[in-house]
Amino acid sequence: MHxxxxxxxxxxxxxxxxxxxxxxxxxxxxxxxxxxxxPEVCEFAKKELRFDYLVDITxxxxxxxxxxxxxxxxxxxxxxxxxLRLKAELSExxxxxxxxxxxxxxxxxxxxxxxxxxxxxxxxxxxxRRILMWDGYPYYPLRKDFPLSGRLTDLPEVAFTQPAPLAGxxxxxxxxxxxxxxxxxxVRIPETDALETNARLERRQDIKAAHGRSHGPGPVGPRxxxxxxx
Amino acid sequence: MAEDREVLLPDVAGRATEAAELQELQGEKMVLNxxxxxxxxxxxxxxxxxxxxxxxxxxTPDIGYLHRGDEKIAENMTYTQFIPYTDRLDYLAPLAxxxxxxxxxxxxxxxxxxxxxxxxxxxxxxxxxxxISSHLLGMGSYAxxxxxxxxxxxxxxxxxxxxxxCESLTGARFTTSYTRIGGLARxxxxxxxxxCRQFCKEVVVNIDETETLLTRNRIFVDRTQGVGxxxxxxxxxxxxxxxxxxxxxxxxxxxxxxxxxxxxQLQFEVPVGSAGDCYDRYLLxxxxxRQSVRILNQCLDKLPGGPVNVPDGKIxxxxxxxxxxRMEELIHHFINVTQGVNAPPxxxxxxxxxxxxxxxxxxxxxxxxxPHRLKIRSPSFVNLSILPKLLPGHMVSDVTAILGSFDFVxxxxxx
Numbered sequence: 001m002h003x004x005x006x007x008x009x010x011x012x013x014x015x016x017x018x019x020x021x022x023x024x025x026x027x028x029x030x031x032x033x034x035x036x037x038x039p040e041v042c043e044f045a046k047k048e049l050r051f052d053y054l055v056d057i058t059x060x061x062x063x064x065x066x067x068x069x070x071x072x073x074x075x076x077x078x079x080x081x082x083x084l085r086l087k088a089e090l091s092e093x094x095x096x097x098x099x100x101x102x103x104x105x106x107x108x109x110x111x112x113x114x115x116x117x118x119x120x121x122x123x124x125x126x127x128x129r130r131i132l133m134w135d136g137y138p139y140y141p142l143r144k145d146f147p148l149s150g151r152l153t154d155l156p157e158v159a160f161t162q163p164a165p166l167a168g169x170x171x172x173x174x175x176x177x178x179x180x181x182x183x184x185x186x187v188r189i190p191e192t193d194a195l196e197t198n199a200r201l202e203r204r205q206d207i208k209a210a211h212g213r214s215h216g217p218g219p220v221g222p223r224x225x226x227x228x229x230x
Numbered sequence: 231m232a233e234d235r236e237v238l239l240p241d242v243a244g245r246a247t248e249a250a251e252l253q254e255l256q257g258e259k260m261v262l263n264x265x266x267x268x269x270x271x272x273x274x275x276x277x278x279x280x281x282x283x284x285x286x287x288x289x290t291p292d293i294g295y296l297h298r299g300d301e302k303i304a305e306n307m308t309y310t311q312f313i314p315y316t317d318r319l320d321y322l323a324p325l326a327x328x329x330x331x332x333x334x335x336x337x338x339x340x341x342x343x344x345x346x347x348x349x350x351x352x353x354x355x356x357x358x359x360x361x362i363s364s365h366l367l368g369m370g371s372y373a374x375x376x377x378x379x380x381x382x383x384x385x386x387x388x389x390x391x392x393x394x395x396c397e398s399l400t401g402a403r404f405t406t407s408y409t410r411i412g413g414l415a416r417x418x419x420x421x422x423x424x425x426c427r428q429f430c431k432e433v434v435v436n437i438d439e440t441e442t443l444l445t446r447n448r449i450f451v452d453r454t455q456g457v458g459x460x461x462x463x464x465x466x467x468x469x470x471x472x473x474x475x476x477x478x479x480x481x482x483x484x485x486x487x488x489x490x491x492x493x494x495q496l497q498f499e500v501p502v503g504s505a506g507d508c509y510d511r512y513l514l515x516x517x518x519x520r521q522s523v524r525i526l527n528q529c530l531d532k533l534p535g536g537p538v539n540v541p542d543g544k545i546x547x548x549x550x551x552x553x554x555x556r557m558e559e560l561i562h563h564f565i566n567v568t569q570g571v572n573a574p575p576x577x578x579x580x581x582x583x584x585x586x587x588x589x590x591x592x593x594x595x596x597x598x599x600x601p602h603r604l605k606i607r608s609p610s611f612v613n614l615s616i617l618p619k620l621l622p623g624h625m626v627s628d629v630t631a632i633l634g635s636f637d638f639v640x641x642x643x644x645x
Contacts, residue, residue, distance in 0.1 A: 027579065053469060056579070061603070078480060085577075104467060105619075106469030109615040130294075141302060142302055
């Protein structure tokens with residue numbers, strides 16, 4: 001596979017900095033040990049391996065784990081039509097990586113979006129301002145500890161600070177919750193969410209072990225009379 | 231007798247240099263706030279323009295007025311529940327968004343190869359109808375922005391027919407939510423194929439008529455040719471996609487280079503521009519619509535029979551009559567609704583050639599029915615990021631032509 005060869009070339013050039021290429025669903029992922037060296041690797045990928053198009057930059061919040069953030073870069077080459085994913089991890093205390101704007105100018109808005117949504121700063125960025133939220137907004141909404149219902153922000157005489165009519169939303173679903181209230185809560189709380197998710201995954205594992213398949217009936221147990229809706 | 235005189239007008243680059251050179255000699259510059267509510271900004275885009283007379287010296291786009299937190303919302307619901315939200319990204323081509331999203335989820339599930347042929351053909355038909363619809367509207371409003379109102383009414387009439395087709399296909403004109411993971415919400419209604427064929431015949435006439443209104447229209451050409459020129463290098467560097475990229479001479483179309491669905495079985499050309507100006511982008515969209523009609527005709531001819539959903543009850547909903555009569559289907563239905571499809575842990579990125587460019591979904595899954603992170607790579611967001619580079623040196627009146635030729639949608643840009 002061609003993309004794999006290109007990934008091997010990066011691996012050969014940077015050695016222990018870069019992990020072995022991982023393939024999943026036909027996509028090649030390389031993991032970088034040190035987020036500080038992202039521009040260096042990208043520069044090499046662009047100049048030597050002709051990855052001339054930066055498709056996207058994304059961030060992931062691994063709330064509860066350390067390092068907390070993962071940055072994901074998608075690269076593509078118009079010459080060889082191969083794509084490659086680079087990943088690097090970043091701790092919350094550091095919260096800063098060098099910018100890619102000197103390599104691809106399209107990185108500008110992507111990085112501003114990550115700064116806006118996740119609070120990761122990009123050193124050397126020419127214009128690191130919020131892009132989707134307004135200037136002076138104090139939170140980072142895509143972090144897992146930011147509630148879906150939102151938080152009130154004070155903008156006296158500029159905007160109202162009452163909860164929105166559907167704040168918290170009736171449309172939240174935590175798949176596989178044990179009853180209707182935990183499946184469709186009014187507000188999500190990340191701490192209990194994580195517990196909920198783990199419990200659900202364990203339950204699935206148990207069912208899988210018992211029946212030899214992933215789908216099966218949920219846990220059977222005594223149910224309170226009158227149903228879940230109270 | 232009038233005397234012939236040659237008048238030299240500086241081009242865009244010349245005006246930009248002049249503006250920079252004269253900076254010290256200038257008096258105060260004027261700051262003009264364009265938008266967020268302006269007819270030419272097609273939604274809620276705000277651009278702060280710094281002007282020297284009529285010439286733009288600096289442009290700062292301000293986006294986010296339509297931000298709804300779609301990515302956050304996606305983390306809080308099952309994969310199937312997010313499909314209606316994709317209607318509201320590029321709301322001028324909801325069918326294409328639906329297809330793009332489910333293809334990403336199916337890639338994560340690893341069932342792309344199992345999709346029934348009929349489902350794949352119908353999805354291609356949906357995508358191309360969406361492309362025609364989006365381009366018709368984009369072109370109409372583009373022409374209106376540069377002063378040709380008739381075109382807008384003309385293309386809108388044709389677009390109405392697509393919405394009628396959508397309505398009989400999906401039950402909704404705008405918010406279609408037509409696709410499902412592993413299939414479609416429903417099969418084609420009886421007689422739909424004939425209606426679609428009829429539409430294909432009519433839309434070609436409409437495209438030709440639109441061309442006669444614009445392609446050699448002196449005013450239109452004057453306002454678009456040589457305006458908003460994007461070089462090939464800039465287009466790639468700023469990550470432009472779709473017609474805006476191809477207008478600058480890069481021959482890249484995900485339908486050709488990374489074929490998905492049945493695009494590799496269909497014959498069509500990818501038009502490419504040469505100058506990279508507003509006029510090229512217009513010509514390109516016209517040609518893309520013709521190619522879409524070509525694809526539509528082939529799909530309607532080749533449309534195979536058979537089911538539209540994968541036969542796996544753990545992925546697609548089992549048929550309702552079986553749910554009500556059989557135990558296993560009932561369990562599948564129940565699990566699908568309460569827990570969602572059981573996606574494996576892993577991550578995928580799927581890029582789809584949407585009418586506006588590359589719409590990509592990056593899904594990071596920790597397993598289970600909900601994505602841990604879902605990122606939407608929207609073409610409008612990336613395409614607009616070139617504005618601070620492109621606008622300086624142009625006249626204020628060129629802004630409308632450039633924005634029109636970009637054909638962006640803020641619902642998708644702000645997500």
